[in-house]
Structure formats: structure tokens, C-alpha cells
Amino acid sequence: MSATARRFPGTEILVYCSHCDQNLPLSTRNKHLKKYLPKHGSQTSVAIANLNDLDETEESRRTYEEDSQGWDDEEIHGQVIEQLQSNDAVGYGAYESDGNCSDGSEHSNFSRGSWYHIPTPLPSPPRSPPPDRDNDGLSEGEDEFRNIDAMDYREYDRWYSEDHLGEDVEMLAETLTDEEVDSIIMLAVRQFGTVTQSDYERIRYSYRHKLALLTTQRLRTRIAKLSGVEPVEIDCCIEVCHAFTGKYAEETVCSECNQPRYDYKGRPRQIFQYLPATARLQALFNNPDMVRKMLYRAKFVHKNGNMNDVFDSRRYLELCGRNIIIDGVDTGVRHFPGRHDIATAIMTDGIQLFESGSKSNSTCWPIMAQNLNLPPTERAQLRNLIPLGVIPGPNKPKDFDSFLVPFVEECIELAKGVETYNVLTGRTFTLRMHPVIICGDMQAIKFLMNFKGPNGYIPCRECLTAGVYHTERKTYYIPLAQPLPPNSLSSTVQTYDPRNLPLRTDSNTVAQLQRIENAATNKQADDLCKKFGICGPSILDRIPSIARPSSYPHEFMHLFLLNHGPDLISIWIGTHTGVPGRARLISLANWGLIGTETAESTYLLPASYIRPLPNIATSWGLYTAESWSFWIIYIGPVVLRGRLAQKYYDHYLELVSILKCLLSLKNTVARIEQLREDIIHYVETFEELYYKYDYERLGVCRLTLHSLLHVADDVLRCGPVWVAWSFSIERYCREIVGCAKSKVVPYVSINRHILQMSQLAAVASRFPIIRKAMLFGKSDAPVESSRMEHIYDDYPEIVLRFPRLRGFPLNDHVRRRIAQYFRTNFPRWSFHAWLKFIPEHAERWGKLRLPDNGDSIRCAAVVDPLSPYGKRDSSFVRYIFQKDANEDYPGLAPNMVDAYGYGRLDFIIAVTFPISKKFGLVEPELHVLAHITEAKDAEGTAINGCASFTQFGRSIILEVTSVLNVVGRVLTKHCEK
Incomplete structure (x- = not known):
């Protein structure tokens, strides 16, 4: 009995057959299906005949001619052939029929499992009604579809059909259509925003007349092809004991927990998705801007005595003078011989996906690389991070090395070199990548180094200092003195002696490992492991540029x-x-x-x-x-x-x-x-x-x-x-935690999320139009000024920001302070002469921005404490001024020196002096001045100590260029100087 008969016992179920235009039992409909789809040739002829049926009536002929204007017969025939080839690929018409179907022919040769992989079939082209059908007898629902034409079916195909195999051919390597650009940008919005897949489909349908967006599946296929990033899926234990690589590759049952590797359908129960970095590194050289930025390492000038970047470090300088040795074989090539060789830092951390109150607590271990060839300001940006994968949970891996096998193999291949095209030079070159630093918290490094780590007798990874056991707490502590x-x-x-600790070295670590491996018995090996704080070899030792403990x-x-x-x-x-x-x-x-x-x-x-x-x-x-x-x-x-x-x-x-x-x-x-x-x-x-x-x-x-x-x-x-601090990987971890919505199968969405993150980064590197669009209106380069800002020609280093008051009246107190400022700096004229010459009105500005991503300062006059924007005070500044070093010694000549003070920036005024023969001005002269109320007795610098004050002092006028920084304050009621 069929599933339909079991579901509806005693009821005859009729289905519509498009070939005879009648309602028939399911078994009869399946007979017709097998009869009309026996071979490719007959399929082609039937399909073309169906298309030709469009011309049976004059109305249908006109509709078809309008819709297919510009199409020739070869195009129509080619599309039909492409559709049939796609159907063959997914299983349509793949079984044979001799034309003599029995009553039990409804059971096709498809397996139950393969049925779920068959996409929804495309609708047949519209056909003219048969002569014996009375059109007047159509129901109201049927009448709505009378005027469906070929264009409607093509629209249906674009919106609701699955991928065609022939569409991959349409994807050109060096060009993007507007539809692809819009879809990829929308994917980026989904990736870094909160747009769900259902929201995406709603947007796609609602704006279909204005914006062409690909289906989710088609978009994933296309971006995978464009990026070249193909994940490597590795089977692992359901309890995450280890990945089935290396010595575990042939296991069908986990040797640690006895859990089966596959389910009853022969599929792996758990996978670890590794994302190769090679394609993404190569994609960087398709972007001229990225190529120029990645020359930072080659252009970095090391000066003896400086320690300003990793390229000043001893480890990097030693690698530059050492040959690449792969599995004991000297390649004869040194590390970093080329201008484009890439140095990376590898980072990992353990994170908890769900809150501690959840019953579904689960941890995972993200792994990522940071491109050290980029300038320091670019390295930690999310779009420049290189995700390598996420080791799934819910438990900590018992054999971390088994998950690192694909990474180590790729590092070895990249150490040998891969041919890469450089768009800037138009030539190929040999690209090499060398990890120089492995970084993470103590628990993560303990697994990567395969050391005992915290709570061990020898817990430190850089020296052999022994711990002291505490019997009550049952753990080791490590003081300098017993x-x-x-x-x-x-x-x-x-x-x-803290100046002479028993340090580990790369060579003595190798010697200790040899002693452990050569131990006569397991007990001797365990004793040596405890003595040296080493659990065994680390697979990362195979990477030519990595050594324990120097790289950690x-x-x-x-x-x-x-x-x-x-x-x-x-x-x-x-x-x-x-x-x-x-x-x-x-x-x-x-x-x-x-x-x-x-x-x-x-x-x-x-x-x-x-x-x-x-x-x-x-x-x-x-x-x-x-x-x-x-x-x-x-x-x-x-x-x-x-x-x-x-x-x-x-x-x-x-x-x-x-x-x-x-x-x-x-x-x-x-x-x-x-x-x-x-x-x-x-x-x-x-x-x-x-x-x-x-x-x-x-x-x-x-x-x-x-x-x-x-x-x-x-x-x-x-x-x-x-x-290589962990702030970078914490940003990566935040993305992972944010996308783990399901508590049952969180790693499916995590794997998809980081895969799309990697693919988007590769596509953005390859196509500048995508990289620019993914900035979402922002720019990599700082904007000189916006519409709400103004830069005076005489003050190119100062950006003044709105609000601006034209014709701001200067009261007598402000005018007197301005006169005193000019009298001090231009003593040729008296105070009263300056006071009389100063205009009564000026421009007042409310905000100030220092250039080159400098501080933004909001003047106290425009701060509204009742406004949401007034709850953070950024009006206090540090400024420079001239001070008489001999002011406490009236008998000595003045000695003007630079001094630093702190105060509240009240407002900024732009004063324009008119033409004056008396003051020697042949044209109007602009002065932009800062009105500051000083913090009394708060002088000096707070860099190495605290600068404190208890009250404000006098108000002064300074040139706006005297303002150096915005300053924060802490109000305390129990402070002793």
C-alpha cells in the first residue's frame, strides 16, 4: 500500500496529469510520466512541441512573439537542451522504461534518500486548451491563469527554481553583473547585520521590480565560485575527542569514547570545517590597494635599539637569516626572501556559546590568522582577519593535533610556495606564508604546545620552575620563594633567582622530547613528562617557522x-x-x-x-x-x-x-x-x-x-x-557567538557563517566595487571635511564643526581677553588700541576636530546636560602656552618656555580684522581663537602621573592651534596630594 493510501484509507486520490489534461489516479499519472520521458531525444521533441503549441491561437501567437522578441530558434532550443541536461544531472529521466508499465510502476528506481535531493520541477510552458474544453466552464481560480505567457514562466523560473547546472558557466571570472553585485552586498548586510533568511526573501520579492536579487542557494553557489574558497570537511568524534585524521583516519568507532563515526545512513555524525587560507591570500593580490598595503613588511626599516613592531623582534630577524627546513629537508630558500612573502600570527581561544544558565552549554575553539604584512591599523579590522575554522564542541578536544593536520599541511605547502598573480605588476610570483607567532590564553596554548600547562608540576611554558603543591586545594602554585x-x-x-630562571630553549625542548620518546617503559615516560612539563610532540613543530617555546x-x-x-x-x-x-x-x-x-x-x-x-x-x-x-x-x-x-x-x-x-x-x-x-x-x-x-x-x-x-x-x-593580543580573535569570537542561534545544531550555522565571511572577504579583495560597497558609506581614507565642517585656509590643521553662529556678539569681558592676548603677543600697540580695534561681532563655532583621526572636542557652550548627547563631556582639553620660567624672580629677565595646562574649552571664535593702515593690514586678517577657562594649578603632564585641581581659575584666550588633546576627568572626594 502506498503512503498516500495509508494516509487516506478508503479514498481514491486523483491528481492532475499535464500530458492528458485529466485528473487521474497517482499510479496512472506515473505511467504517463514514464511514457513521455523515455530518452533525451523524445524529451527534446516533446518540450519543443510544447513551446510550439503557443502558436495555436492568434492571441497566444501574438503574446509569444512579443515576449520572445529578439530570440532565435537556436536560443530556444539551447535553453530547452540545457534544462533537460540539468534534469538528467539531478535525476529526471535517469531511469529506463520499455513502455509497458505494470500497475506497480509507481515505484521508480529512485531510492528514498535520493528523492530528497530532487529540486522542485519547473512548470511546463503554457498550452492552448483542448478543443473539447469549454472555456466558459472555467472556475474563478482557473480563470486567473488563462493569460499566463512565456514571460510569466520565465519569471517563475528566476524566482522559484533551483540552480541550473548551466548557470555556473555564465559566471565570468573577471566580471560581475549588477544582479550579482546587489546580491553580494545584500549578503554582506545579512552577514554583519540582523537580516534573517526569511527577511531576505521578503525583501527580494517586495522589490523584485526595482532590485534583482539571486536566490539564497544561487548566491551561495556564485560567491563560492567567485571567491575560490572551498571548505575542507573533516570527520570528527561526536564528543570531539579527536578528528579522524592521521592515526585515526581509518577508525569507524572513536578509540576514546567508543562512539560511532557515522550514523545509520553512513554520514559523519560531526564534522570540523577547515577553511584553507591559500585562496584568500591569493585574492589579496587581485586588489592593487591591498598589494600596496601589504608592502608594509618589505618597506619596514629595522633600526637597532627599536622595538616598534614584530619586524624588530629577534625571532623574525633570526628567521630571515635561516633556511626553510621542511620535515628535515633544507629547501635552500631563506624565510621571507620576497617582498610579498606574508608573515602571520595564529590565534585561538575557547569560547562558551550559550549563557551559563542554559542547559545546553557548549564550547568551541575558533582558529584564525592575522596578516602581519598589513599596517598595524589595518590588521585587526574584521574584514582583514583570516578565519581558519571552528573546532566544534561541546567538549574540549582530547587530541588537538588531529584537528590541526590540514592547517599544518597547508602551511608546509605555502612554505614551499604557490604561484600567484600580482595585479599590480601583471606577472605571477611565488607566494610564501610563514606563521611566526602562535598566541592565545594559557588553556589554548597548553593544547597547541602539548604541555602540561596550568596546575602541572612544571606549569610554565618558558621555564622549568617547579610548583609547590597545596594539599587542601590540590593544585600547584609557583612562587619564587618556598x-x-x-x-x-x-x-x-x-x-x-628571577634574573636567572631555568629557561626553556628550543634545543633543550627537543632533547627532552627525545628522552620521553626513548623511555624504556610507560612509567618512565610519564615520569619524564611530569619532570619536563611536556605531554608529547606537537604537530605545529612541523611548520618550518614555528618552534617551542620561542613562537609562543x-x-x-x-x-x-x-x-x-x-x-x-x-x-x-x-x-x-x-x-x-x-x-x-x-x-x-x-x-x-x-x-x-x-x-x-x-x-x-x-x-x-x-x-x-x-x-x-x-x-x-x-x-x-x-x-x-x-x-x-x-x-x-x-x-x-x-x-x-x-x-x-x-x-x-x-x-x-x-x-x-x-x-x-x-x-x-x-x-x-x-x-x-x-x-x-x-x-x-x-x-x-x-x-x-x-x-x-x-x-x-x-x-x-x-x-x-x-x-x-x-x-x-x-x-x-x-x-598578537587577543582583542582581534575576540572580535572573531563575537561573530561566532552571534550566529549560533540553534542550541541543538549550532555548528551548522557557525560553519556557514564563517565560510561566508571568508568568501565575502575574498570576493571583496578581488572586486574593488564589492569592497567599496561593503564599507556601507564609510571610507578607508579619512575625509578632509564634511558638509557640517569647515577648514579655513589659514588654519589647514584645524577642522571646525557646527553649530556655527554668524555675527555672534562679543561681550566686554571676551573683548578685553582678546585684547590682552594680542597685547601680549603683539606689544607694539597698547591694550586700549587693541580693544578699540577688535570687532564687536565674530563667528562662534561649537565643535573642533583635530586632523588625521584626531580628537573631537565639543565646546562647553553647546553641551546640553538634558540632552542624550550631553551626557559625555568632551569639553576639557590640554593646551600649550608660553610661560615665563623666571616669573617667581622679578629681578631676572623674562625667559619664555613652553608649558602645558588643562582647562575647559568654552567656545571657539573666528575674528576677522578689517584693513587698517595703523595695524599694517592691507587685507582682512582672520584669527581663530579658543576661549578656555583654566583648571587652577593643574599644570604639567598627566602622562606619568596625576594632574589634579579643585576649582576653575581665570578665563583666557589662546590661538586655536594651542589646543592639543581632549582630556578626561575623574571626580573623587577622598584625594590626598
Whole structure:
């Protein structure tokens, strides 16, 4: 019994047959289907005959001639052949029939599984009604379709049909149609916005008369072809024990958890999608602008003593003088011999897809590359990141190396070189790519390096310092000095010299690995693994440019901002688990005031500085790495002064100084060498203040504290901390979390999302029109000025912004300040002469923008506290002025020097002096002046300390070019100078 008969028992189901124009039982309709579609030749003739039936009536003939104007017979015949070939490819007419169908012929040779892969068949062309059909007897619903013509069917085909195989041929390699451009831009809107697929279909249908958009499936096919990015799908265990590569390739059942590899249909139960980087790197050389930007590495000039980028690092310079060795074979080619060879940083991190309150908690491990050939301002932009894949969850992989096999193989091929076309030169060249840095948090690096990592006896990845086991907490801690024995009067304990730690090297790591592999028994091997802190070999060692531990610097964001900084504050407020008794160093009342002042400081900080800061006392969990960085460096020194005991406060300021040094865009080797000494002093003082060499306080000496001792060496070896910090991959992770809508199968949508991200990036690199459109109205190059801005010819470095008041009346106080300014700078004329000469009206401007992506300053006169835009005060500025160094010594001659002050920018005025013989003006002269109310006694620079004031002082007039920066403030009620 058929499925239809089982569903409707006792009922005869009739279906319409287009070949005999009657309602027939399903089995009879299937007989007709097999009869009319036996072979290609008969299919072609039937289809062409159906098209010719359009001419049976005069009305139909006219309609067809109008619709097919400009078509010749070859085009019509070719389209029919193409349709039939497409049908053959998907299964239509693929079975044979001898023309003698039995009653059971409704069961075709198609399998049940293949039926779901058959697309919806196209409708037959319109036919004339048979002579015996009474047209007057048509129902109301049928009458609506009487005038359907060939154009309607072609429109139906464009909107609702599946892909034709012949359409791939239409896709030209170097050209894009308007339809393709619009569809790809719409895909970018979907990718980086919140437009769902159903919304896309609604837009596509609603604007079909004005905007031609491809179907979702056709768009995916086309962008895949245009980009050249083809994912590699690798089977992996459903519990993510390992991927079925290398030694696991032949497994059908996971050797770790005994879960089957395939389902009952023979399909893999879980896959890892790897996105090869080669096609995307090659696509970059199809864009002249990108080619020029990627010459940054080749044009970078290394100067001895500088440490300004990764190309100043020891690791990079050593690679440049070393040959590429692949699996022990010397290729005879050095690293980075060509101008276009690419250096990359590989990053990974573990993320949780869903909130902790969800029952469907799931983690995954994104992997991405960052193109270091781009200038630092371009590297971290989302469109320039290179996603490599996402290792699925829900668990942590037990064998990380198995997932990295395709990446390592591709790196080896790229080290050998691939032929690539350079659009700028019009020639091909050998492109090589070398990863130079592997970066991530400690847990991620532990898997990549295959080291014991945190909580191991030898937890540090850069030295062999042994940990101290805490029996109650059942973990290892790693202080410099061993804890004092209880009830002991001795003050002598075993210590490590922080200036002479037992460092790991690339060579001794290889030797230790050899000893582990040559161990006689498994127990000996395990003992050696514990002694050396190594679990085994890492597949990344096969990459010629990677070595353990030289290529694995500590990551700044996780180390300082998400671990050590919050740990230090938790000790102050008594929440640190490693401090017995949870003693507080900051009282509860003071901590509440600190939180209030932190939240209120948001209103005195320009929006360009930081997002709104939550109350740190009540909303600790809302702080991100960015928030922690700003609070520790800028807010903490203000709100903690006078509330934290002086010895702890001075020690904290040492951390602030270390962070400022590491975050500097320009640095020197000498400064980093000094930084090593500063960190050593900081760590030793930390142990003295908080650890106190007490066994019960051992929990404060976590691995993150010890790792600080290696940061200076990491910078010298691998470059500044911002070269490969995790802020870049956090942007990538945010995209992944945002697209994981389904809690049942989140990785399907994740894989599709990052695949389309990679394909869009490749297409945007290849076609400038797409790259420009994907900026969505923005520009890579800074705009000189907009319609709401104005640049005076005499002040090309200053951009004035609306609101502007023409004919602004200058009151007597302002005119007197202007006269005093000109009397001081042009003493030839008296104060009263200047006061009389100054016009009574001027132009007043409300905002100021400094060029080259400089600060935007809103004058205090246009700030409305009741407006949503007035809640962030950006009117406080730092300015430069001339000061008499001998002002405290009246008997000495004036000695004018540059000085820096702080104050509130009230408004900006543009004064135009008229022609005057007395003042020697042969033409009108413009002066743009800043009216500033100074912060009393707040002079000097706040770069290395705090500049404080309690009240405003006098108002002064300065040239607008004297304004240097916008400044943030923190209001505190318990500050001691």
C-alpha cells in the first residue's frame, strides 16, 4: 500500500496529469510520466512541441512573439537542451522504461534518500486548451491563469527554481553583473547585520521590480565560485575527542569514547570545517590597494635599539637569516626572501556559546590568522582577519593535533610556495606564508604546545620552575620563594633567582622530547613528562617557522587584564580565595564610594575614550578586558589614593607603569630591558606584601603572577604585546557567538557563517566595487571635511564643526581677553588700541576636530546636560602656552618656555580684522581663537602621573592651534596630594 493510501484509507486520490489534461489516479499519472520521458531525444521533441503549441491561437501567437522578441530558434532550443541536461544531472529521466508499465510502476528506481535531493520541477510552458474544453466552464481560480505567457514562466523560473547546472558557466571570472553585485552586498548586510533568511526573501520579492536579487542557494553557489574558497570537511568524534585524521583516519568507532563515526545512513555524525587560507591570500593580490598595503613588511626599516613592531623582534630577524627546513629537508630558500612573502600570527581561544544558565552549554575553539604584512591599523579590522575554522564542541578536544593536520599541511605547502598573480605588476610570483607567532590564553596554548600547562608540576611554558603543591586545594602554585615551615624561626628558604630562571630553549625542548620518546617503559615516560612539563610532540613543530617555546609568547589581554589585575583587586576587597580569612585592605564603605565614583566618571570622560563604566563595586562581572585596562591604568590611581594603604598603593602604581610601557606604540630595547627589572621588583614586592611566604597564602602565587617575569623577554623575542593580543580573535569570537542561534545544531550555522565571511572577504579583495560597497558609506581614507565642517585656509590643521553662529556678539569681558592676548603677543600697540580695534561681532563655532583621526572636542557652550548627547563631556582639553620660567624672580629677565595646562574649552571664535593702515593690514586678517577657562594649578603632564585641581581659575584666550588633546576627568572626594 502506498503512503498516500495509508494516509487516506478508503479514498481514491486523483491528481492532475499535464500530458492528458485529466485528473487521474497517482499510479496512472506515473505511467504517463514514464511514457513521455523515455530518452533525451523524445524529451527534446516533446518540450519543443510544447513551446510550439503557443502558436495555436492568434492571441497566444501574438503574446509569444512579443515576449520572445529578439530570440532565435537556436536560443530556444539551447535553453530547452540545457534544462533537460540539468534534469538528467539531478535525476529526471535517469531511469529506463520499455513502455509497458505494470500497475506497480509507481515505484521508480529512485531510492528514498535520493528523492530528497530532487529540486522542485519547473512548470511546463503554457498550452492552448483542448478543443473539447469549454472555456466558459472555467472556475474563478482557473480563470486567473488563462493569460499566463512565456514571460510569466520565465519569471517563475528566476524566482522559484533551483540552480541550473548551466548557470555556473555564465559566471565570468573577471566580471560581475549588477544582479550579482546587489546580491553580494545584500549578503554582506545579512552577514554583519540582523537580516534573517526569511527577511531576505521578503525583501527580494517586495522589490523584485526595482532590485534583482539571486536566490539564497544561487548566491551561495556564485560567491563560492567567485571567491575560490572551498571548505575542507573533516570527520570528527561526536564528543570531539579527536578528528579522524592521521592515526585515526581509518577508525569507524572513536578509540576514546567508543562512539560511532557515522550514523545509520553512513554520514559523519560531526564534522570540523577547515577553511584553507591559500585562496584568500591569493585574492589579496587581485586588489592593487591591498598589494600596496601589504608592502608594509618589505618597506619596514629595522633600526637597532627599536622595538616598534614584530619586524624588530629577534625571532623574525633570526628567521630571515635561516633556511626553510621542511620535515628535515633544507629547501635552500631563506624565510621571507620576497617582498610579498606574508608573515602571520595564529590565534585561538575557547569560547562558551550559550549563557551559563542554559542547559545546553557548549564550547568551541575558533582558529584564525592575522596578516602581519598589513599596517598595524589595518590588521585587526574584521574584514582583514583570516578565519581558519571552528573546532566544534561541546567538549574540549582530547587530541588537538588531529584537528590541526590540514592547517599544518597547508602551511608546509605555502612554505614551499604557490604561484600567484600580482595585479599590480601583471606577472605571477611565488607566494610564501610563514606563521611566526602562535598566541592565545594559557588553556589554548597548553593544547597547541602539548604541555602540561596550568596546575602541572612544571606549569610554565618558558621555564622549568617547579610548583609547590597545596594539599587542601590540590593544585600547584609557583612562587619564587618556598613557604616558610610552620612554627619555624628560620628565615632562610629555597628561592629562585628571577634574573636567572631555568629557561626553556628550543634545543633543550627537543632533547627532552627525545628522552620521553626513548623511555624504556610507560612509567618512565610519564615520569619524564611530569619532570619536563611536556605531554608529547606537537604537530605545529612541523611548520618550518614555528618552534617551542620561542613562537609562543604570553598573551597580554588574558594575562594582565583578565587575570592578574582582577586578582590583585580581589585581594584588596577580601574576595580572593587564596587569602585565609578574606581580610580586607579596602573598607567596605570606601569600596562602595570607589564604585560610585567610577560610575560617575563616565560623564566626565569623552565617549571616544571608553564605553560607560559600570559600578565596579556592584557590577564586577560586567567588566571586559577593555574596561579593566582603562580602570587599572586611569581610574584606579585616582579613586584609590588615600583609600588604599600607601605601601600597597605604591606597589599598584608600579603595575600601572608596567602596563603603560607595554602599551606604548613606540618603544626601545633599552626600555624593555629596564622593564624586566621593573617587573622583577614588582613580583618580589607582591610576594612580600601578599604572599608573606605563608603556606596558607600560597594561593595568591598563581601561574599568572609568575608569567609576568617572562613578558619582557617575550617582547624582545616576538615584538610588542599588541602585535598578537587577543582583542582581534575576540572580535572573531563575537561573530561566532552571534550566529549560533540553534542550541541543538549550532555548528551548522557557525560553519556557514564563517565560510561566508571568508568568501565575502575574498570576493571583496578581488572586486574593488564589492569592497567599496561593503564599507556601507564609510571610507578607508579619512575625509578632509564634511558638509557640517569647515577648514579655513589659514588654519589647514584645524577642522571646525557646527553649530556655527554668524555675527555672534562679543561681550566686554571676551573683548578685553582678546585684547590682552594680542597685547601680549603683539606689544607694539597698547591694550586700549587693541580693544578699540577688535570687532564687536565674530563667528562662534561649537565643535573642533583635530586632523588625521584626531580628537573631537565639543565646546562647553553647546553641551546640553538634558540632552542624550550631553551626557559625555568632551569639553576639557590640554593646551600649550608660553610661560615665563623666571616669573617667581622679578629681578631676572623674562625667559619664555613652553608649558602645558588643562582647562575647559568654552567656545571657539573666528575674528576677522578689517584693513587698517595703523595695524599694517592691507587685507582682512582672520584669527581663530579658543576661549578656555583654566583648571587652577593643574599644570604639567598627566602622562606619568596625576594632574589634579579643585576649582576653575581665570578665563583666557589662546590661538586655536594651542589646543592639543581632549582630556578626561575623574571626580573623587577622598584625594590626598
